[in-house]
Amino acid sequence: MPQEAAPTDDRPAARHMPADGRALGGDKVLVTGSGVDMRLLEPLRRRGLEPWRPDRHLSERELARELRGVVAYLHGGEERATETALRSAEGTLRVVAFLGVGYENFVDVAAANDLGIVVTNTPGAATTSVATFAIGQIVNANWRITRHLGSLVPDWADGEELPYELGARKIGIVGLGSIGTRIAHILKHAFGANLAYFSRTRKQHLEASLDMPYKPLHELAEFSDILVVMVPGTGKTISMIDSSVISRLGQGSVLVNIARPAIVDAEALYNGMKEDRIAVAVFDGFYGGDSDFGLRIREDFPDRLLVTGHIASHTRQAMDRMVRQAVKSIENVLDHGVDEHAVGTFTDPEPYAEPYRKVAGPHRLTSDTPQKAGCGTH
């Protein structure tokens, strides 16, 4: 294949057809998300496809209009691909390639599958970014950094216990997917932490190499000075960290949740902070405005919260990796009708085979949620 760049503005003469011989319903690829580097879509242009990115957030109605005649949809924005929106592309749309892994609130996968549309995601692409961000936040929480930023002298209360080195901390990891595993490696090898973990699947090679015993979730909570939650947001993990878990944490613990907020029950978190059982809570993405306890936590414990707006995966490299992976998935589905990163009933016979590869859960959105400028990673 020639390596020179294919024309991008004019419609190219040659077009790849799907391997199964079906004619493409269109040559348009809808792309959303301001963080997508459009140059990475060159492989699609070389196939005669025409990536097109609207310059604003799309309402459901706008999305439906944009999807008409589209053959592939690279979802990197904050819009919600509802059944109604997807139905407008019926007959042409063959694949929704979601950038990130927390697709549940952004793409109606069941509706897509019913329409014969494959939905893919990009597991693993943000592992390095999210693990690095999590380590930074663990250090921040351990040092109570929010109390110290901007101070010229130490801001400890009289008689307050000093922070402990991470090597003197017992750290429990909930979920040993690629991100949880990376975090565990860094905590052990760089900082000498005393680790244990809970995961749906035992990982005996890691138990040995990281000197990290498996513990049932309640025992892990009893063990942990710092509890790091890194599981995907699924029906089975929502409110997994509930009052029965939090009540087993010792006084002054740190809870780090870089996964979807709803994995931690908001009321249980509120009570845990009120009882000083949880001294500091870290969230990347927080409960929405409809969560009373979420609001009360922000009001009552502002300096014991380290909340960010879902930025752990927001790096140039993670984003580019996701886009490259999504482009490959689009090509696979167009050529073969299948892709290894497909999700849902369509091509996901064992949805929990790798349960903990999710990066982070998005805030719950409706199609009309007003957005601040986002970069479109999930």
Added chain:
Amino acid sequence: MPQEAAPTDDRPAARHMPADGRALGGDKVLVTGSGVDMRLLEPLRRRGLEPWRPDRHLSERELARELRGVVAYLHGGEERATETALRSAEGTLRVVAFLGVGYENFVDVAAANDLGIVVTNTPGAATTSVATFAIGQIVNANWRITRHLGSLVPDWADGEELPYELGARKIGIVGLGSIGTRIAHILKHAFGANLAYFSRTRKQHLEASLDMPYKPLHELAEFSDILVVMVPGTGKTISMIDSSVISRLGQGSVLVNIARPAIVDAEALYNGMKEDRIAVAVFDGFYGGDSDFGLRIREDFPDRLLVTGHIASHTRQAMDRMVRQAVKSIENVLDHGVDEHAVGTFTDPEPYAEPYRKVAGPHRLTSDTPQKAGCGTH
């Protein structure tokens, strides 16, 4: 030696005498710093010494009074051991054991040595704490964390470049003492950063094992997306990072100085931030109120500064390690008149043999500087 606790309230009958036969001028040990765990002084009590800690910050006059008749002085507070204060202990005081390494602004070592008093410090005790804190702040600066804390959605400006993963960053380390070396190891092994360094002494084994070339300081600045400064504060390192260095940084660089603030020239830093050459500056301990440029930096670039009040070494473990080391130094000086951690002319024939073992520079203090509650590490 019997292991049961020696009496602490009554004067014990038996007393160890110094090996050289000189009678001790007193049996009192002055201890300062609220973070000192007094239980760790048990070895001194077993020798018949009586540790005594005033419950407040000492002015020069108060310190002079407290020092009268004292044989050893464990300096863990924020007071300034001036010549005047030390002179009041002439004839009895044999050792000032300073907790930490940044003693220059706290102990008049030349005056002490003239009076025959050995001054010791505690190199290495805070390596783990300071390196960990530095890593956290590097991640924070890389993600522009201050802009995101408290936000529920990403807070990037329109068109703003996303953060890069540390593995896609060129990081320059200035100073390869124990802390700089630890930081380099973590950045390479945990995060895959592309490293280079400048140090007074070439460290060829590290150049090979960390794939980290040596560069002269100006070249290192040209190389670095993130410049990490980790050198001791001495006459030779003050303003070492001046305009000639900062002008060689590329646009949008990060400067991380966990060492003494004055190692970075404040005017050069101000100009570097004004030109957006330095996007984010990290300091643990900042210029005092007498620094015009320090004030202007805080006023003009508040959200591009990550300033903390000298807390990198403030962990329970580092503090306890320092106290244990100081107790040993006191015993060594009382028994043998010398200690391996002595500093100054007294027993420091080559003061720069290990130039980069310093933890972090304290804020410049006068004996009358008002203090917030401090824990007493330096």
